[in-house]
Amino acid sequence: MKKLFYKYFLLIEIFVVSSLFPQDRLSIQFDYANKLFQTSQYFDAITEYKRLLFFDEAKKYSYKAYFQIGKCYKAGAKFDEAIKYFSTASINAANENEKLSVYFEIVRTNISRRTTSRALQILDEIEKENTNTFIRDSINYWRGWTYIFADDWKNAADAFSKIKSDHELKKLCEQVEKEKVSVTFTKAISYFLPGAGEVYSGNILSGSITFGWNLLFGYLTINSFAEERIFDGMVIGSLGWLRFYRGNIQSAEESAKQKNIAIANKILKYLQYEYKGAKP
Amino acid sequence: MIIKRTKSHIAEIFCNVLCVFVITVVSVNAQKLNDDFFSPKSRLSFGNYLFLEKDYLRASNEYKEFLKTDNNDTVRFKLSESFLRIGRYEEAANNFKSLFFSTSLTDEARLGLFKSLFFEKNFVRFRQYRLEENYTTEKFSHDIDRLNYISYFFDSEPLPDSSRLFSAFADLNRADIKKFYYMKKNPDTKNPVTAALLSAAIPGLGKIYTGEIGDGITSLITTGLLVFLSANNFRHDHNFRGWLFAGFAALAYGGNIYGSAASAQIYNAGVKFNFDNEVKLFFEKHNYFLPEFDFVNR
Known part of the structure; x- marks a missing residue:
C-alpha cells in the first residue's frame, strides 16, 4: 500500500516539477x-x-x-x-x-x-x-x-x-595586396607614355587606342606648328591632343581603380560564400 | 486476506484518479500561464506600450488581435491612428469610418477620416466629404475647416478668400500664414519665355535675369568671341574656318537661348521646392493645428 502510494506520489511530483519549474x-x-x-x-x-x-x-x-x-x-x-x-x-x-x-x-x-x-x-x-x-x-x-x-x-x-x-x-589579404596595382604609378607612367597606364592595369586594347589617338593628334599639332600654322596648331593641340592626353590620365586612374575593385570583390565573394569562420 | 486485497485495490483506484486529476489541473494551469502573454488583456497592454514607443506597426497587430475577441471603440480608434501614423491611410480611413455610428468616438473618428485624406493628399475627396453631412462633425468643424485651408498650400488649386483663410488661425500664427499665402499667390518666379527672349537679344542676359550671373557673362564672352573669330576668318578669306566658327557661334547662341529658358524653369522649381519645404516644416512644427486626444496616449 505504502509502496503504491510513494510510486504515484513520485509520478505526480515529477510531472508537476517538470511542468512548472524548469520552463x-x-x-x-x-x-x-x-x-x-x-x-x-x-x-x-x-x-x-x-x-x-x-x-x-x-x-x-x-x-x-x-x-x-x-x-x-x-x-x-x-x-x-x-x-x-x-x-x-x-x-x-x-x-x-x-x-x-x-x-x-x-x-x-x-x-x-x-x-x-x-x-x-x-x-x-x-x-x-x-x-x-x-x-x-x-x-x-x-x-x-x-x-x-x-x-x-x-x-x-x-x-x-x-x-x-x-x-x-x-594570406588572403597579402594575396590581394600583391595583386592590386598602384593607382599613382599607373597615372605617372601615363604622363610619360599615353596609354601605358591602361595597358599596365590590364586594358591593353583601350590603352593601345589611347596611344593611337595621342600619336595622331600629337603629330597633327606638331606638324601645324612646324608649318607655321600657329592657330591650327593651337586649336588642334588644345581641342584634340590635350583632350586625349588628359583623358588618357583619367582613364588610367579609373582603369587601375576598377582593377583593384575587381580583385577585392573576388576575395570578398570568396569570404562571403566559402569562408567558414566568423564574419561581420 | 480478501479485505486486505480490496483495500489495496481501492487505494490503487484512488491514486489513479488523483494522478489524473493533478495532471489535468497542472496542464490547464501551465497552458494558462503560457497563454497569459497572448490573452486579449495582455495584448492590449502590450499594444499600448508599443503605441507609446511609436512602434505603430506592431501596435496595430496587437490591436487587431485584441479586436478579434473584444469590441472596443478606443482600441479601434488607436488601431486607426496607428495606420494613420505609419502612412497606411486607406486602412486608417476605413477603420475611422467603422467608428462613425453609435460610438462614443464618432466625432473624433470623423476628424480622423479627414486627417487620413489630408495626409494621403487626397484633397479632392477631402473637399467633397467636407460638404457631405454624413462625414462632417459639429464638434471639430473648425479643425476640419482649418485643415481644408492648409490643404490649399499643398496643391495647385487657386487659394480661397484670404480673410476667411486667415480667420481660421489664431492671431499668434496669422503673420506666418499671411506670409505663406502671399508667397503662394505671387511666387517669386521667372518667366522662361522672357529669359529666352532676353538671351536672344543679348546672349547671356536671360541667364543673368535668372540669377546665373557668372554663366551669363561666360555665354556673352563665348558667343562674342566665336562671332568675332568667324567674321575675322571670313574677312581674311579663310572661308572654311569662317563657317566652322560661325557654326560654333550658332550652336553657342542657340544653346544659350535654350539654357536660359531651362535656367528659368530650374529657378522656378527651386522656388517651389523651398516654399513647399518651408510650409511643410511650419505646419509639422504645429502638428497641423490638430487637437491632441489624451485617451490615445494612455
Missing part, C-alpha cells in the same frame, strides 16, 4: 522568440522579444532580449537600429563577458555599415581595457575585418598575423 513562462516566450529568430522571421522575433521585455518585470531577460533584437535588426540590415539595441543591451549586461559580446557585435555592425573608423575606435577602447590573450585575438580578428572593409588590405594582413603568423585571412 517558466518567460523562458518559454524567450525560446519562442529564439525559434522565430533562427527561422529568419526577424520582424516577428522582434515583436516577441519586445513582448518578453514588456512582461519581464524582474528584468531577468533584458540583456538577452535587447541583444537579440539588435541581432534581428542587424540581420535585416537596419544597422542604426541594431546599434541602438546593442547599446541598450550593454547597459543591461550583468558582467564583463556580456559587455564584451555586445561591444564585438557593435563592431561587427559598424563593419557591415562601413563605418569602419568607428569600429576601429571601439576596438581600440576594448584593447585598452583588456589584456587577455583570447580577447586580444578577437580584437585583432575584427580589426582585420574592419581593414578589409576599409579596403586597407595591408593593415588587415598585419592584424591577422598578430593572431597567427600563417592565418588563413592573412
Whole structure:
C-alpha cells in the first residue's frame, strides 16, 4: 500500500516539477522568440522579444532580449537600429563577458555599415581595457575585418598575423595586396607614355587606342606648328591632343581603380560564400 | 486476506484518479500561464506600450488581435491612428469610418477620416466629404475647416478668400500664414519665355535675369568671341574656318537661348521646392493645428 502510494506520489511530483519549474513562462516566450529568430522571421522575433521585455518585470531577460533584437535588426540590415539595441543591451549586461559580446557585435555592425573608423575606435577602447590573450585575438580578428572593409588590405594582413603568423585571412589579404596595382604609378607612367597606364592595369586594347589617338593628334599639332600654322596648331593641340592626353590620365586612374575593385570583390565573394569562420 | 486485497485495490483506484486529476489541473494551469502573454488583456497592454514607443506597426497587430475577441471603440480608434501614423491611410480611413455610428468616438473618428485624406493628399475627396453631412462633425468643424485651408498650400488649386483663410488661425500664427499665402499667390518666379527672349537679344542676359550671373557673362564672352573669330576668318578669306566658327557661334547662341529658358524653369522649381519645404516644416512644427486626444496616449 505504502509502496503504491510513494510510486504515484513520485509520478505526480515529477510531472508537476517538470511542468512548472524548469520552463517558466518567460523562458518559454524567450525560446519562442529564439525559434522565430533562427527561422529568419526577424520582424516577428522582434515583436516577441519586445513582448518578453514588456512582461519581464524582474528584468531577468533584458540583456538577452535587447541583444537579440539588435541581432534581428542587424540581420535585416537596419544597422542604426541594431546599434541602438546593442547599446541598450550593454547597459543591461550583468558582467564583463556580456559587455564584451555586445561591444564585438557593435563592431561587427559598424563593419557591415562601413563605418569602419568607428569600429576601429571601439576596438581600440576594448584593447585598452583588456589584456587577455583570447580577447586580444578577437580584437585583432575584427580589426582585420574592419581593414578589409576599409579596403586597407595591408593593415588587415598585419592584424591577422598578430593572431597567427600563417592565418588563413592573412594570406588572403597579402594575396590581394600583391595583386592590386598602384593607382599613382599607373597615372605617372601615363604622363610619360599615353596609354601605358591602361595597358599596365590590364586594358591593353583601350590603352593601345589611347596611344593611337595621342600619336595622331600629337603629330597633327606638331606638324601645324612646324608649318607655321600657329592657330591650327593651337586649336588642334588644345581641342584634340590635350583632350586625349588628359583623358588618357583619367582613364588610367579609373582603369587601375576598377582593377583593384575587381580583385577585392573576388576575395570578398570568396569570404562571403566559402569562408567558414566568423564574419561581420 | 480478501479485505486486505480490496483495500489495496481501492487505494490503487484512488491514486489513479488523483494522478489524473493533478495532471489535468497542472496542464490547464501551465497552458494558462503560457497563454497569459497572448490573452486579449495582455495584448492590449502590450499594444499600448508599443503605441507609446511609436512602434505603430506592431501596435496595430496587437490591436487587431485584441479586436478579434473584444469590441472596443478606443482600441479601434488607436488601431486607426496607428495606420494613420505609419502612412497606411486607406486602412486608417476605413477603420475611422467603422467608428462613425453609435460610438462614443464618432466625432473624433470623423476628424480622423479627414486627417487620413489630408495626409494621403487626397484633397479632392477631402473637399467633397467636407460638404457631405454624413462625414462632417459639429464638434471639430473648425479643425476640419482649418485643415481644408492648409490643404490649399499643398496643391495647385487657386487659394480661397484670404480673410476667411486667415480667420481660421489664431492671431499668434496669422503673420506666418499671411506670409505663406502671399508667397503662394505671387511666387517669386521667372518667366522662361522672357529669359529666352532676353538671351536672344543679348546672349547671356536671360541667364543673368535668372540669377546665373557668372554663366551669363561666360555665354556673352563665348558667343562674342566665336562671332568675332568667324567674321575675322571670313574677312581674311579663310572661308572654311569662317563657317566652322560661325557654326560654333550658332550652336553657342542657340544653346544659350535654350539654357536660359531651362535656367528659368530650374529657378522656378527651386522656388517651389523651398516654399513647399518651408510650409511643410511650419505646419509639422504645429502638428497641423490638430487637437491632441489624451485617451490615445494612455
